[in-house]
Amino acid sequence: MLFQKLSPYIRVAMDSTVPSQWHLQERVLFDYELLYVKEGRVKVTIENQTYEGEPGDLFLFRPKQPHSIMKIGTGRLRQPHLHFDLIFKEDSPDVKISFKPLEEISEEEMMWFREDVLDSNSLKIASHLRLRNPIIIENMLFEIINEFQMKLPYYETNVKGMFIQLFIHLLRENYWNQNPHLVTNMDELVKIRNYLKHHIDQKVTVDELVHISGISKFYLIHLFKKTFGMSPIQYHQMLRIEKAKEIIQFTTDSLTVIAEKFGYSDIQSFSKAFKKIDGVKPSFYRKNK
Structure with missing residues (x-):
């Protein structure tokens, strides 16, 4: 590269x-x-x-x-x-x-x-x-x-x-x-990005984002990916995991409590999502604290 x-x-x-x-x-x-x-x-x-x-x-x-x-x-x-x-x-x-x-x-x-x-x-x-x-x-x-x-x-x-x-x-x-169409829709894309940043403690659906932006579902996913390099749901997952990683390293909260804070139903689903994004399980950061 x-x-x-x-x-x-x-x-x-x-x-x-x-x-x-x-x-x-x-x-x-x-x-x-x-x-x-x-x-x-x-x-x-x-x-x-x-x-x-x-x-x-x-x-x-x-x-x-x-x-x-x-x-x-x-x-x-x-x-x-x-x-x-x-x-x-x-x-x-x-x-x-x-x-x-x-x-x-x-x-x-x-x-x-x-x-x-x-x-x-x-x-x-x-x-x-x-x-x-x-x-x-x-x-x-x-x-x-x-x-x-x-x-x-x-x-x-x-x-x-x-x-x-x-x-x-x-x-x-x-x-x-x-890609002039991205510039035309930049205000809406930034609005969606900010919405995702302020809702990291819960799951977000594409339908919610469609309602906020007024852009059709498939076109919204296309625009967001062309602008930020990933789909809005992937971007949201990344934000949630990054924040969770911070809490794991700098607090004594249990992994179960942290998983609940970010809207995961159990430690298994949290661990699976964490490893998909970061490549390691959340316990890696607790062991190396």
Whole structure:
């Protein structure tokens, strides 16, 4: 999994303003680049697909991916950007920024191409993102640029952490763009989630949640799973077991009493549900208290 290996290396972090007439001819990069349009407009071509970028847009260029950038109009064009590896390699500090097309890359330079780990992990991140709330990513981007350029003690480690937060926001923006129906129903989904959190001491049925949300049963289950990674009943079970685990570890209440607190009819059904979620029986945490 990409997220277990994720150890970003930031090669360049800068805020640039380009000349009145500017055209970056087709090139391929050895690494990844995130380019944010802060001011002005650009025409970006990526693998024969052309996009028009405006303020608040974000572009992702991948290793070995042909692309070109051309300024539109005569106004100011400001484009803060990052060059980075998602996984640090021993040669990461040696890799340069490419301005060449693929046919001009030397044999020695070919060794600098990073593996496109986004493709290998089936993360279909769009090359062009029209951000729903660009100010969040914009602020994070400028914080990274400032930290990178200040170079205070331990900035490399801090920049890694800051970039991971930015990357997660990017993944979420991409996910919401691909699933706009989730955004449309987000208020209702959050209402259901809060209801589940406040009813961990009892069983909850899908019919209750349908009544609360006004969303049909099967569509509700589909939306909740796409948003939170599991069905609402599975999510509720997880909340109940996590809270029960806390009580087992930090109180002297018997397991039978704890099972009753969470609406389980007997210790056997509580133990079965606990092991299904946590992988061990509830007594494991009492023995290791």
